[in-house]
Amino acid sequence: xxxxxxxxxxxxxxxxxxxxxxxxxxxxxxxxxxxxxxxxxxxxxxxxxxxxxxxxxxxxxxxxxxxxxxxxxxxxxxxxxxxxxxxxxxxxxxxxxxxxxxxxxxxxxxxxxxxxxxxxxxxxxxxxxxxxxxxxxxxxxxxxxxxxxxxxxxxxxxxxxxxxxxxxxxxxxxxxxxxxxxx
Amino acid sequence: xxxxxxxxxxxxxxxxxxxxxxxxxxxxxxxxxxxxxxxxxxxxxxxxxxxxxxxxxxxxxxxxxxxxxxxxxxxxxxxxxxxxxxxxxxxxxxxxxxxxxxxxxxxxxxxxxxxxxxxxxxxxxxxxxxxxxxxxxxxxxxxxxxxxxxxxxxxxxxxxxxxxxxxxxxxxxxxxxxxxxxxxxxxxxxxxxxxxxxxxxxxxxxxxxxxxxxxxxxxxxxxxxxxxxxxxxxxxxxxxxxxxxxxxxxxxxxxxxxxxxxxxxxxxxxxxxxxxxxxxxxxxxxxxxxxxxxxxxxxxxxxxxxxxxxxxxxxxxxxxxxxxxxxxxxxxxxxxxxxxxxxxxxxxxxxxxxxxxxxxxxxxxxxxxxxxxxxxxxxxxxxxxxxxxxxxxxxxxxxxxxxxxxxxxxxxxxxxxxxxx
Numbered sequence: 001x002x003x004x005x006x007x008x009x010x011x012x013x014x015x016x017x018x019x020x021x022x023x024x025x026x027x028x029x030x031x032x033x034x035x036x037x038x039x040x041x042x043x044x045x046x047x048x049x050x051x052x053x054x055x056x057x058x059x060x061x062x063x064x065x066x067x068x069x070x071x072x073x074x075x076x077x078x079x080x081x082x083x084x085x086x087x088x089x090x091x092x093x094x095x096x097x098x099x100x101x102x103x104x105x106x107x108x109x110x111x112x113x114x115x116x117x118x119x120x121x122x123x124x125x126x127x128x129x130x131x132x133x134x135x136x137x138x139x140x141x142x143x144x145x146x147x148x149x150x151x152x153x154x155x156x157x158x159x160x161x162x163x164x165x166x167x168x169x170x171x172x173x174x175x176x177x178x179x180x181x182x183x
Numbered sequence: 184x185x186x187x188x189x190x191x192x193x194x195x196x197x198x199x200x201x202x203x204x205x206x207x208x209x210x211x212x213x214x215x216x217x218x219x220x221x222x223x224x225x226x227x228x229x230x231x232x233x234x235x236x237x238x239x240x241x242x243x244x245x246x247x248x249x250x251x252x253x254x255x256x257x258x259x260x261x262x263x264x265x266x267x268x269x270x271x272x273x274x275x276x277x278x279x280x281x282x283x284x285x286x287x288x289x290x291x292x293x294x295x296x297x298x299x300x301x302x303x304x305x306x307x308x309x310x311x312x313x314x315x316x317x318x319x320x321x322x323x324x325x326x327x328x329x330x331x332x333x334x335x336x337x338x339x340x341x342x343x344x345x346x347x348x349x350x351x352x353x354x355x356x357x358x359x360x361x362x363x364x365x366x367x368x369x370x371x372x373x374x375x376x377x378x379x380x381x382x383x384x385x386x387x388x389x390x391x392x393x394x395x396x397x398x399x400x401x402x403x404x405x406x407x408x409x410x411x412x413x414x415x416x417x418x419x420x421x422x423x424x425x426x427x428x429x430x431x432x433x434x435x436x437x438x439x440x441x442x443x444x445x446x447x448x449x450x451x452x453x454x455x456x457x458x459x460x461x462x463x464x465x466x467x468x469x470x471x472x473x474x475x476x477x478x479x480x481x482x483x484x485x486x487x488x489x490x491x492x493x494x495x496x497x498x499x500x501x502x503x504x505x506x507x508x509x510x511x512x513x514x515x516x517x518x519x520x521x522x523x524x525x526x527x528x529x530x531x532x533x534x535x536x537x538x539x540x541x542x543x544x545x546x547x548x549x550x551x552x553x554x555x556x557x558x559x560x561x562x563x564x565x566x567x568x569x570x571x572x573x574x575x576x577x578x579x580x581x582x583x584x585x586x587x588x589x590x591x592x593x594x595x596x597x598x599x600x601x602x603x604x
Contacts, residue, residue: 012222014214014217014218017217018213018214018217021210021213021214022210025205025209025210025213026203026204026205028205029202029203029204029205029206029209030201030202030203033201033202034198034201039202042202043205043206043208043209046205046209046213047209047212047213047216050213050216050217051213051216051217051220054216054217054220054222055220055221055222056222057222058222083311083312083373084311084371084373111193111197112197115193115194115197131198134194134195134198135198135199151542152522152523152530152542152549155522156522159522162191162194165190165194166190166191166194169190169193169194170190
């Protein structure tokens with residue numbers, strides 16, 4: 001049914017394309033937000049991606065590849081947003097209160113801060129690979145198609161990304177440990 | 184706090200925390216936007232749309248509603264520059280009937296930018312990444328600009344709805360021309376070092392592309408490369424490399440950050456290259472350039488030519504070609520995660536495209552099929568005191584484009600220098 005929608009949209013059916021936006025919009029937005037870490041830029045990137053998709057859809061020859069193609073447009077829109085806004089602004093979010101009922105794996109305020117800073121230091125290309133694999137669950141081969149790099153490069157970016165984020169948490173943990181010792 | 188928690192689980196929870204639903208106003212903007220976007224026609228290669236077709240490229244709904252810009256896309260192989268010149272000290276010429284209009288915001292942006300460049304200060308505030316703009320206030324010989332002008336570049340539909348402008352700055356008989364991009368409402372100009380990868384050089388001086396300096400291996404190796412070479416960010420890929428923009432007019436812009444259907448021709452720098460072995464070596468290579476050349480030459484599957492003594496960067500080098508038939512099984516060293524080692528000299532011709540890839544990994548070795556691309560190798564014994572023992576410069580291209588790639592690499596190679604502490 002989805003390929004039928006794509007085909008209809010390709011032929012100019014605006015309703016069909018709107019349904020594709022409904023089907024894919026949430027996921028695209030979730031991915032864009034996690035790459036860009038900014039609500040407004042993520043909205044811009046998603047809007048840009050879908051408008052480009054509408055414009056370019058007549059040239060998509062294999063409707064089965066719509067999703068990979070759409071993700072590619074989305075990632076490139078994220079890259080463009082990242083380039084336009086190279087200076088990162090502080091993103092303030094209301095965090096849930098932590099208490100005894102908080103799940104063990106929830107990040108503390110300090111851990112969140114450390115992860116945000118470490119994530120910002122990653123290039124947009126690294127962030128895209130990381131988000132698409134660990135949040136969107138795309139297989140590496142699909143990610144390689146989306147971002148247009150060899151599979152080995154995807155693996156390398158993933159490895160570097162997780163390593164940097166882990167290191168950020170380890171640094172944070174060591175700092176806390178030191179504080180405990182000196183308390 | 185349990186500081187021994189699973190870091191990966193914490194990272195996963197952090198990553199999953201965030202918005203999941205596309206806001207309704209964005210959905211609405213898309214729904215409205217698609218009614219104003221002119222679609223491509225199937226079968227007509229972008230950007231060669233029909234002459235006179237108006238296209239409207241809203242980047243955001245607010246822009247779509249506010250912008251009065253209408254772009255006329257010319258059906259042509261070459262660029263058409265229409266005289267709509269404005270600027271500081273420039274000559275005004277009548278505009279032809281079919282021209283696009285530049286928004287007042289962008290006009291003011293460009294005028295301010297040119298004024299500042301002629302004044303010799305303050306231009307940075309007009310550009311998103313000013314440090315990437317070469318010759319900001321003076322020519323390569325240091326001559327300050329006397330006047331400037333700009334004109335909108337028509338004839339090619341740029342990615343992401345951006346408008347391209349050719350900026351010219353004059354210093355005596357010298358003209359520096361650069362390509363800048365702007366959205367309909369600015370707010371800043373964009374300079375793309377690769378000019379979006381088309382046949383238009385992003386910066387020229389008296390018509391010649393201006394070379395940009397690059398440093399690699401902690402500036403132990405420097406070189407200069409001009410359009411049509413595009414260098415990647417050194418931190419993004421294991422080995423520094425640059426891509427060669429295909430020749431010929433009407434080369435499509437790369438809207439996806441670098442991919443082309445038929446791939447890129449490349450020039451790579453590989454420190455301490457390795458031909459075989461398992462796992463990734465640490466530290467300088469154990470073999471010199473001559474031994475590496477001999478090892479390459481002795482493998483019949485590699486189709487290597489006899490090494491020829493040349494000079495690169497003032498150092499003695501061995502030049503040879505490697506022509507592995509497409510589909511030949513080759514092996515390159517890899518790490519435990521399956522990443523090809525950055526020293527693997529055959530990795531540029533190992534088929535890695537996701538759809539066709541059949542790479543297997545075992546015991547520190549990745550085995551797969553060769554792409555069939557040819558390689559020109561320059562194997563150099565690095566000067567004493569270098570962090571590397573050998574440096575390989577590898578030019579990769581299909582046979583049909585190999586000669587062009589090798590010739591285009593000549594000025595890059597001639598500019599290479601070693602800087603040993």
